[in-house]
Amino acid sequence: MKRGVPLIITFVVGTVLIFSVFIPPMENLGENFTLFFDIIAVFAFFLGGGNLLRVHLTKLTRRKRDWEYSIVTIVGFFFMLACGLFKIGNPGDISASLTAEGSWFQTIYDNVFVPLGSTMYALLAFFVASASYRAFRAKNREATILLIAAFIILLGRTPLGTFVTGWIPDSFSVLQIPNLAIWIMNSPNLAGQRAIMIGIGLGVVSMSLRLILGIERTYLGGEDK
Amino acid sequence: MVVPARAVPEPADSLKADSVEIIIAPPTSPVVSDFKYDDGNSLILTWVPSIDDLPVGGKVLSYHIFRSDNGGEAKKIAELIPGANYYKDEDLYSDTNYAYHVVALSSNSRAASFQTASIRPQREWVNLNLKYLFFIALIIAASVIYFIETAKRGKKLFVRKIAGLEAVDEAIGRATEMGRTILFIPGIHDMDDVQTLAAITILGRVSRVVADYDTKIRMPVARSLVMTAARETIKASYMSAGRPDAYNDDMVNYVTDEQFGYVAAVDGIMVREKPATIFLLGAFFAESLILAETGNSVGAIQIAGTARPAQLPFFIAACDFTLIGEELFAASAYLSGEPKQLGSLKGQDVGKGIAMLAILLGVLLSTIAAVGDTETITDILNFITRVFTVTN
Amino acid sequence: MEHFALWLAAFLTLGIISFLYKDNAWYKLTEAIFVGLSAGYWFVTLFWDNFYGKFWIGKGEHAYLYVGAFLGLLMLLRLIPKIGWISRWPLSFIVGATSGLWLINYFSSNIMKQVQATIFPLFSSQYGAGFDAGAATVIGNLVIFLGTFTGLVYFFFSKEHKGAFGYTAKVGIWVIMITFGASFGYTVMSRMSLFIGRIDFLLSDWLGMIL
């Protein structure tokens, strides 16, 4: 029951979904799975949200390092639940739209979520710089190629690129940096992407088969019998 | 029921003022047929456009499609632009009879076609459009299974070294020596993404080593289901290492579903706990570089892998080892070292062989066809292209 | 109120940016706010969309939704240690379905379509004369063909990268490295524009310093 049933479920569900693609009356099965999945995810959230609370409550009661911030997290979590589930701070009643104009839920989304998310995202501007400083060094042939490709593209994105190679006659215009940058994007870049994508496709096929056939079963409990 | 207008077409240049009725010829020969390889829910209607629907100076401004269900009143279901000659009607029922007619409209008059015969959409049981897809998938799947079986029978199979995976043991050992934690980030997608599944299968191997070495593992996740699956996996590893009591649910904890909220928290964990080893395996988006750079700044050894081509460059730049696409999915099999698992990797190579052969032949033949244009070669080429074209 | 919201947004924005200097109390506070609120936000969204939306609003429409709910309930049995192992059933259902669903999906979009896209003539009478139109295109085509081919050689698992095979694989990894370098360089601009957006918010919306 503990190992056998799950393996059978995986096998049956996986096989049926593979064949459903080729059988028109079953073509909606994949979509239905997405529906199932969404519902299971809601139930699972009780475990996830519960865990979040447990972690922070433990931190708080045991006065672990930085326990003060756990208060903020817990309060924030319940505050959002109150605004969302009971529509507190919503100009309408319980049946009102969650994202109604002027509701606390939406206000928090606009003034807390959006700035937080986009600033976190914007940190990439800095990390892109620090990563290229460290990584683009001509340590070996592969790294040198990586460096040159990146440098040409970067140069092509600034007016410098045009000035540096503007002297190249038009009959060899492909060698001018901005054109070269485009050529790299269109040819070798495309080739590399394709090889990676075909490889990924095969990797997925093989791993899925291992899971469906029950050869890969670490998620159910290692190698023991 | 529908009386088609009989109109004598006039020469196109006799355009008159709008007050005079512009007479146009009706569309002709409407034919309705079953749309192939569906669940009995669509039909396809074709017709010959009105002879007044000319590219230049034509008088037809639009076509209206009318449908009658089970002999009932005909209702307008679509408006199409001039030049249209077919329409696919979807979301129908296989137990209803449908008949159609097409009306051409000028600026102030209309002309209707005959009504088509009444038919029902047919349900097909097998989608023959996908037959080549099925066969090639079958060949690759069969070769994967074949090599798995061969390996089971004890035949030795060679698999080349993958640097990123050779480093796993060493990376875990390093954390053990330094007495620091191992951070395992399984991407930000849920269990309905194959990359997350790949991450969980790798977690199975990693946590087994972790259990043997008695190292600390820490795994903040962005999805509740991933938390459940990860706990199950780590617990199983500790059981098979014979140390179930060393396992603790707190090794895995849920943070938030929000992409950058999760990233903010993981960044915090990295700088505060200074893990010795970080695994970044699974589905990553823009956060890939934020995590990898922060991890690098605390001096951790980082092993990353994803199947998202857009994020691979950032992992390559900021991590010590990167599993590129296919290697991510092969990782668990490779790490297990079991012959039957390695066999599946050999099966993948057959797929690569097929892809390479098709590309080689295809490029060769189409180049010859483009230059010389011989019929046989064009035929073979068309066949290869058809095999690899997926139509629905 | 609007004034407060603006200052709050600026406070949070600077809190995140302060992390670049080092981990500090301001960042920790911002992080705690972000995690707490967003976890609540997602639960509320999931609840209304997937639970209320599907069971109350679309009630009876899909009887099999209850199968999903049943599996979800099985998941919750984890909370009872004695029969917690039953939660493996929904888990294996998800693993099986995800594998089956994506197997064919990836197969058709990543293998079939990419192979099909790589079947093209290296040169054709249609290309015009002149270096950039003719030769550059032909060389480009050749690179796409050989690059894809050698890239696949690199991924071969069952043969050691030695001899002629090893050289081909080497060319493959070079092509892949060009791909990575180029994509990295090309992304810089969009990453910068995100930060430009934040600076613009701070300088102009918040401080009103831009003319």
Place this chain on the structure above:
Amino acid sequence: MMNAFTPPLALALVDIGRIISLTLIAAGLLWLFIRAIKLKEVERRVIFLFIFISVAAPILFPTVFKEKATPVVKAVFDKIESLPPGSKVLLSYDFDPAMAPEVQPMADAFSRHCLVKGHKIIYMCLFATGQGQFTRTMENVIRPEFPEKIDGVDYVNIGYKAGNEGVLNVIISDFKKMFPTDVNAVPYDSIEVFKGIRSCKDLDLIISIGGGRPGIKEWVLFVGDPGDVPIATGVAAVVAPQLYPYYPKQLLGLLGGVKGAAEYESELVAHYSRFKDSPTPALLMMGPQTLAHIVIMAFIIIGNVLFIQGRRKEGKR
């Protein structure tokens, strides 16, 4: 935004700020370079500081770098420049507000250029939201800068028609069938701009702005190729590489992203002194971008100097 009405004092302040910040960056990079030769690594936070300054300074003190138009952009500019006054140019607004930051500056620049040359413009769109974007051009360019131009005589807006490539399939042979009137319900035959125009084939140039679907690919396939009409385009940066194979045979030129727009604006300002004080949003946006790119490249060079010096030192040992 900078324009002629900026008071002189503020202008001076901006100049000073610009000079100081650029000097700071240049001197700082030089110092780091010298340190690198002496094998001293740069700390992450120093790089962060440089990025911060190189983005914030050009925003605070608007900094514009001279852009030299690349051949693909120059080709579009030269085409509009070489057409005789009174030529018929169609501008199709095939984009929505999400794409606007990148391509609206192009649409405005094309409009300015055509109007100053005395071409007659037909505005249309394949995106329903393109109408709203045209209103922006109307309010920001045509009304304030070209009050003398008359709707219907110098330009006309025929608006949006649903049908994607179907629309193009019709107007390749007959405009009036698809657009019996303009947006103000003026009948086709009484619109001055359309005198002598029956279909797209009678146009002197078509420019599609956007890059989504429907968009330039459809224009090339359904109008440019079969009708042999010159076509140019302005698209978002992500789409641009996919379109280069069409150049120069099927596309006479193209503008990619903010950079392409900036090159065009720069060309326009260089040729026409009357646009010296017109807003150049793309050029302004390129300021921080260019500076940040240069800083990143400088750090790549510094990194390699460090690496080479390090290896040399090891070799000596």
